[in-house]
Amino acid sequence: MESTGLRGTKLRGTEIIKIEKHDLETVILDVRREQKDLFEFVKIETSRGRIDYAYYRAEGTDKGVIMVTGVGGGFDSPADSLYPRLSADLKDEGISALRIKFRDPKDLAEALIDVLVGLEFLESENVRTFGLIGHSFGGAVIVQAAYNNKKVKTIVMLSTQGRGIDPISFLPKDTSVFLIHGEEDEAISPDVSVLAYNMAHEPKRIEVYDASAGHELDEVSEEIYVEVKDWIIKYLTRPDERPDGEL
Numbered sequence: 001m002e003s004t005g006l007r008g009t010k011l012r013g014t015e016i017i018k019i020e021k022h023d024l025e026t027v028i029l030d031v032r033r034e035q036k037d038l039f040e041f042v043k044i045e046t047s048r049g050r051i052d053y054a055y056y057r058a059e060g061t062d063k064g065v066i067m068v069t070g071v072g073g074g075f076d077s078p079a080d081s082l083y084p085r086l087s088a089d090l091k092d093e094g095i096s097a098l099r100i101k102f103r104d105p106k107d108l109a110e111a112l113i114d115v116l117v118g119l120e121f122l123e124s125e126n127v128r129t130f131g132l133i134g135h136s137f138g139g140a141v142i143v144q145a146a147y148n149n150k151k152v153k154t155i156v157m158l159s160t161q162g163r164g165i166d167p168i169s170f171l172p173k174d175t176s177v178f179l180i181h182g183e184e185d186e187a188i189s190p191d192v193s194v195l196a197y198n199m200a201h202e203p204k205r206i207e208v209y210d211a212s213a214g215h216e217l218d219e220v221s222e223e224i225y226v227e228v229k230d231w232i233i234k235y236l237t238r239p240d241e242r243p244d245g246e247l
Helices: 082-092 108-124 137-148 166-170 191-199 218-236
Strands: 010-017 020-035 040-046 049-056 063-068 096-101 129-135 152-158 176-182 204-209
Touching: 010 108, 010 137, 020 108, 040 108, 049 082, 049 108, 063 082, 063 108, 063 137, 063 218, 082 096, 082 218, 096 108, 108 129, 108 137, 129 137, 129 218, 137 152, 137 166, 152 218, 166 191, 176 191, 176 218, 191 204, 204 218
Parallel strands: 063 096, 063 129, 129 152, 152 176, 176 204
Antiparallel strands: 010 020, 020 040, 040 049, 049 096
């Protein structure tokens, strides 16, 4: 299937590193879609290269979540397949999900472009309210993306890195932040998430798991699945739709 509605769309974004701004730009050239068993494989050609997405479309929704990983690249997932599991289950809750395969999972600016293009794609699908989930390197990427798009209402940062998280202090007041880290993270100290938490405004929350949880968070995957799913549903759902009358 070929989608032409996004062709020629020019996107601009801003990358902030220690409050130094770098303007970025790309143009969407072509969009191709292929239905798989559980999701649509979306290939978007841009002036900076092709970006691959796995799209779990919920019918008739205006809510969507983007999930990104770390420097390992690919359609990887932390917490024992959290992303594919969460994508399928959120679809049943009326929330579309988009997983991203970074073109260059070590370049913050290029990864930011990949997320901004993903947001533009979801907007073309009539999604108007967004959540972002990022692991490790991806934690910094989603902070940058939330800074660039005021329709992002919540971000979830898993074992986030420190470089690139500076804009967290300047996110819109209605953008909530949830940080998760493992006490036994061998790659990035949980102190980084504590720092990010202190930099963020309310509403915010942090969980540091001490049950021998490492960088990938596999040891606490079930707890994380429940916590992240509940958080996303809460902050992407209008007050009159929130389950059990949650505030």
